[in-house]
Amino acid sequence: MTNSSLPRRSVLRTMALAVAVVGTATPALDTTAFAAEPQTYALTIKHLDRTGRPTGSYETTVTGISGPGADEVVQPHDASGTITVRLPKGRYLLNSSLTSGDGADGTDWIVQPRLDLDRDTTVTVDARTTAPVDVRPPDRSAGFLHSAMVVEVRHQGAERLVNLISSTANLRVAHLGPDAEAGSVKQWFDAYWTTESIDYALGYVFTGTRALTGLTRHPAAKDLATVKVRGAALPGTAGTGSVDLQPSAGLTVGLSRALPTPGTATYLVTPERGNWDITYLAPRAPGGAANRYSAEGVAVRAGSTTTHVFDNAVFGPGLTGRPGVVRDGDRITVDVPLLTDGGGHVPSSPSYASASTTLHRDGVLVGTQSGAPGRAEFTVPPGRATYRITSTVKRTGAPGAATRVTASWTFTSGTTTGPAPVPVSAVRFSPSLSPTGTAAADAALRVPVTVQGAAANGKLRSLAVSVSVDGGASWTRLPVERGAVTIHNPGAGTGVSLRAELTDTDGHTLTQTIVDAYRTQ
Numbered sequence: 001m002t003n004s005s006l007p008r009r010s011v012l013r014t015m016a017l018a019v020a021v022v023g024t025a026t027p028a029l030d031t032t033a034f035a036a037e038p039q040t041y042a043l044t045i046k047h048l049d050r051t052g053r054p055t056g057s058y059e060t061t062v063t064g065i066s067g068p069g070a071d072e073v074v075q076p077h078d079a080s081g082t083i084t085v086r087l088p089k090g091r092y093l094l095n096s097s098l099t100s101g102d103g104a105d106g107t108d109w110i111v112q113p114r115l116d117l118d119r120d121t122t123v124t125v126d127a128r129t130t131a132p133v134d135v136r137p138p139d140r141s142a143g144f145l146h147s148a149m150v151v152e153v154r155h156q157g158a159e160r161l162v163n164l165i166s167s168t169a170n171l172r173v174a175h176l177g178p179d180a181e182a183g184s185v186k187q188w189f190d191a192y193w194t195t196e197s198i199d200y201a202l203g204y205v206f207t208g209t210r211a212l213t214g215l216t217r218h219p220a221a222k223d224l225a226t227v228k229v230r231g232a233a234l235p236g237t238a239g240t241g242s243v244d245l246q247p248s249a250g251l252t253v254g255l256s257r258a259l260p261t262p263g264t265a266t267y268l269v270t271p272e273r274g275n276w277d278i279t280y281l282a283p284r285a286p287g288g289a290a291n292r293y294s295a296e297g298v299a300v301r302a303g304s305t306t307t308h309v310f311d312n313a314v315f316g317p318g319l320t321g322r323p324g325v326v327r328d329g330d331r332i333t334v335d336v337p338l339l340t341d342g343g344g345h346v347p348s349s350p351s352y353a354s355a356s357t358t359l360h361r362d363g364v365l366v367g368t369q370s371g372a373p374g375r376a377e378f379t380v381p382p383g384r385a386t387y388r389i390t391s392t393v394k395r396t397g398a399p400g401a402a403t404r405v406t407a408s409w410t411f412t413s414g415t416t417t418g419p420a421p422v423p424v425s426a427v428r429f430s431p432s433l434s435p436t437g438t439a440a441a442d443a444a445l446r447v448p449v450t451v452q453g454a455a456a457n458g459k460l461r462s463l464a465v466s467v468s469v470d471g472g473a474s475w476t477r478l479p480v481e482r483g484a485v486t487i488h489n490p491g492a493g494t495g496v497s498l499r500a501e502l503t504d505t506d507g508h509t510l511t512q513t514i515v516d517a518y519r520t521q
Contacts, residue, residue: 039068039088039089040089041087041089041117042085043062043084043085043117043122044123045076045084045085045096045125046122046124047060047096048125052128054081055081055098056079056080056081057098057100058077058081058096058098058099059075059096059097060076060077060096060097060125061074061094061095061162062076062085062087062094062115063093063160063162064087064088064091064093065155065156066090066155066156067088067090069089069090072088072092089118090116091114091115091116092115093111093112093114093115094111094112094115094177096109096110097109097110098110105170106171107170107171107172108173108174109130109149109164109171109172109173111151111173111174111175111176111211113153113175113177113184113211114153114155114177114178114180115177123176127172129176130174131172132172133149133171133173133189133215134215134216135191135204135218136193136202136218139195139200141195142193142194142195142200143194144169144191145192145193146166146192147171147190147192148166148189148190148252148253149163149164149171149188149189150250150251152250153180153186154186155180163251173211174214175210175211175213179209180209181209183207183209185207185208185209185210185211186207187206187207188204188247188252189204189215190203190273191203192255194257197266198267199245200267200268200269201255201268201270201273203270204273205274223270223271224268224269224302225268225300225301225303225304225305226266226267226268227245227266227276227278227300227305227306227307227308228265228266228267228307228308229259229266229308230307230310230435231259231261231262231263231280231283232309232312232313232435232436232437233436234312234401234436234437238261239283239284241259241260241280241282242256242259242280243257243281244256245269245276245278246276247276247277248296249273254277261283263435275298276300277296278295278298278308279292280311288349288351291347291348291349291350291351292347292348295308295345308343310341311345312341312433312435313341313342313401313402313517313518314342314428314431314433314518315339315341315350315401315517316340316402316427316498316512316517317374317405317426317512318428318452319425319452319453324374324422326419326421326422327422328416328419329417330381330382332359332378332380332387332389332413333376334357334359334376334377334391335375336375336391336407337373337374338373338374338391338393338405339352339393339405340428342431344428353395354394355372355373355392355394356369357374357376357389357390357392358391359376359387359388359389361387366378366380373393373405382415384413384414384415385412386410386411386412387410387412388408388409388410389409390407390408392405401516402514402517404472404514404516406511406512407510409508409509411423411424411508424453424454425452425508426451426510426512427449427451427465427512428450428451429447429498429500429514430449431446431447431487431518433518434521436521438520439489440521441490441492441520442491442492444486444488447485447487449463449480450483451502455502455504455508460502460504460505461503461505462503464477464501465477465478465485465498465500466499466501467496467498467499468498468499468515469494469496471495471515472513493519493520493521494519495515495518496518496520497515497517499512500512
């Protein structure tokens with residue numbers, strides 16, 4: 001059980017087990033220093049257990065919000081159960097967790113969002129005022145993992161948070177003191193439970209004038225949304241990955257679990273908590289770096305299922321929500337993820353054998369850089385010119401691993417007065433594949449085709465898609481119909497390659513090739 005109180009600006013969204021530390025300093029002995037000392041008042045805090053007796057089994061934090069005491073954070077303690085501290089005038093946030101000697105009876109957490117210290121004041125923290133937090137999933141066989149409760153208080157433009165992390169389901173909470181201003185107190189609770197096949201993430205958010213006194217939520221299965229996270233296992237990459245799930249909004253803890261690949265992790269989550277963030281860590285290749293994918297702000301709806309597949313084909317360039325090439329003055333920066341997975345997730349450290357990016361200006365080579373796939377920086381002469389950027393990444397592995405990806409863009413660009421996006425595009429191929437990146441041999445496969453970047457949103461002049469079954473030695477043009485092409489797959493064990501050639505309405509072009517985009521089985 002951990003209780004912490006920190007200013008908003010100093011807290012990471014994912015909780016660490018933190019303890020506030022109070023520092024002291026001795027001012028110089030002159031009249032200026034004494035004149036600067038703010039007026040202080042005595043704050044006496046009495047702690048009573050569930051029997052009404054004084055207790056020393058508590059952890060109390062007083063956090064300044066506004067006024068002369070805005071930067072104060074103190075954690076006073078005395079074994080007698082009563083402690084007095086002197087603090088400057090101001091608005092404070094008090095929170096106190098009380099336990100029995102061994103903690104077997106759980107924790108009582110009492111929060112006073114509004115403590116106005118403008119005179120000597122006594123506050124009684126009484127465990128008898130608390131009520132149970134009874135939040136549990138519909139499956140009574142589920143085991144409790146952990147929970148986090150957070151209270152955020154706003155006053156005069158300042159924000160302060162306190163939180164309690166619990167490893168047991170036995171938690172009682174209560175509000176203390178007067179009401180705060182309307183809408184100034186926000187509180188959320190996240191609890192995680194598990195069964196052999198499903199994990200539960202139950203979160204709720206409340207806004208008002210008071211902290212919670214007790215909380216009861218027993219959602220039925222129909223009230224929950226299903227989130228499935230699938231980890232693929234392309235040839236030679238089977239192993240064990242990991243999945244992290246947590247709410248998108250607010251300081252909190254999440255849920256982590258191992259995922260043997262290929263495999264699926266299934267979660268039932270509360271839509272009331274808002275959107276959810278998923279982080280997937282793929283099995284590490286021998287000698288390779290950890291490769292992380294993420295899906296942030298995943299929207300959910302009660303009774304519906306949302307599925308995210310990570311680390312599966314077709315791998316290729318992706319431009320979702322970001323400019324791939326930027327010119328700043330006479331410096332051109334290239335940052336196009338060439339190995340975005342089939343679900344549109346960008347890898348942090350994809351495995352590859354070699355990668356290079358080359359820039360030509362008016363047909364003349366400016367330079368070639370090797371390193372991370374799709375990343376480079378070039379300084380070019382001032383003035384307007386026609387450019388061609390070619391980025392290539394090569395990988396080892398069986399068909400389906402995208403053994404070579406190349407994207408070549410042409411565009412015109414001139415000197416800019418600041419960072420400005422360069423009009424480049426990408427084409428995404430999104431067939432339905434098995435968790436090992438395969439499609440049925442000797443069968444027709446529909447492959448959706450999506451344009452991203454400069455040529456998207458009605459700015460596409462022309463698009464041609466071709467397929468190769470001999471590693472790119474020869475190509476067959478395919479008609480694009482209703483946003484997709486249909487491929488008649490060859491026999492089992494064959495790598496299928498894809499190529500796209502497009503021109504946008506301003507004449508900028510893209511030629512994109514993915515060798516061994518997927519394989520047949």
